[in-house]
Amino acid sequence: MFPRPIAQRSQAAQWSYAALLPIALILWLLPLLGIAMTSIKPASDLASGNYFGLPTHPAFENYWSVLFDFDLWRYIRNSFVVTIPTVIGAVALSCLTGFALGTYRFKGNLLIFFLFVAGNFVPFQILMVPVRDLTLRMGIYDTPQALILFHIAFQTGFCTLFMRNFIAALPRELIEAARVEGVAEWQIFWHIVLPLMKPAIAALSVLVFTFIWNDFFWATVLTTSADTRPVTAGLSSLNGQWVAAWHLVSAGSIVAALPPVAMFFLMQKHFIAGLTLGAVK
């Protein structure tokens, strides 16, 4: 193990490590802690200059206010409306593409695979004008479908990379044996490969959920109205209205961050397995 386990070191080293850990964590999360604290301060605290102390009383009404007086709940709903179908669509499509590229050897396999991989890295701006134009011409500008369709297509690149590598690592004998038995190819996919892909599907679902929930660029490019804008773009426009009403900005930020954070803590193992794919040989 590297570095040497602290348990093998002197008592003093162990104590200082134990002391250092929480200090480092607090420093690391300082911006977050500050925002969390500010989000439960009554406006009067900020007005009287109480920026760093504890709130005079916990003002949970800030949350109520951003959610209902400023309709943040709507943006949250919009985010779910976009995110959930995207997750389903991207994961489903990449199960298919991943199976095709991971199981079969055919001419063009690697080329197609690396097109997906490369497409996944391109800057969004090179897609922006044509995608916006296409969306307008399809008559779905400023609707959830505009975002859902684009996100599914774009995420398919990343998801294919993931699924293909996952499937390629499955034991080939399983598939070969089924072929010898005369099982049709689509049945091999449905009955043999798909059940084995559950961990990959779980990992991708949480990752794509987080990516899409946190998307800001496409939300601003493809939607404009409060009825369709996801929470990232909504928060940005509310921030303009709130002009440094930091108790509201903070509460809004916390609310917007909550769903992916909850997802992360609930599915931590899958989340990290997905992100670190390829980080070990």
Next chain:
Amino acid sequence: MTALPDAHGPKRSWWRANQQRLTPWLFLAPGAFMFAVYVIYPIAASFQFSFYDWDGLSPKTWVGWGNYAELWGDRNFIISLKNNIIWLVLYMLAVPAGLGIAIFLNQTVTGIRIYKSLFFFPFVISQVVVGLMFTWFYAPNFGLFFKLTEWLTGTGTAVLANPEYATYGIIAAGLWPQIAYCMILYLTGLNNVAPDQIEAARLDGARGLKMLWYVVLPQLRPATFIAVVVTVIGALRSFDLVSIMTGGGPFGQTRVLSYYMYEKALSEYGYRMGYGAAIAVVLFLIMMVFITGFVWKMVRDERGR
């Protein structure tokens, strides 16, 4: 070779004979179609649009290399390009910083798992929220950072209002989640370092930095590769933070290409889609240098399997 007709008739047997060849294409079709429509075609279309003057509504006018010639003399474009380079260079700090934190946290004391997740936390949060957090952190008069500089130097610095420092302030905000990402990559990598090699090296007297450099880092190469890839891409994609924290200001000094492109193509002062597309093409070509390198390495690894 002709397929013999079997009990299911000729059609079925044709499918039998060819299904292994055709199945992959059928499975690829839906995903590839979506990807072609929304990713491949738009890239080509952007290249095309960059040769036109177009407001998005009225007919396009061909201007040849006009947009690119204009870029050359556009001061704001040069500033954006310069800022992109600063982003790229400073963002790379996320890799060693992530490694440092990963080494710090790679222990087995009680509760360490919670510490690891909490250190990773910033990556899960939307960049919009990260941007707002740091705006608060830097806020003039009461922001923690402002107070800190006031305490250290006597006069507080409002980072985001200062044309000289604002870009660095935004980059620091971007580094926060990026370091977390690199950290998690390295934690996973460190988890898989061969313990026998470490022990052997330890017996040979290797320790500390020497051990890290000669024994541990070579084994962490896959993690380093991914960390570099995601950091380069992240640096060049920087849009959210600039948009939230400064909107390109003060005096346009924090623009980056991704943001400037958006501004030009969709600003309130008239849509210049062609000019925006030209900026996007430049950004794309810069990114392509890196993408080609990464994909090249991945292809080599794939062939070497």
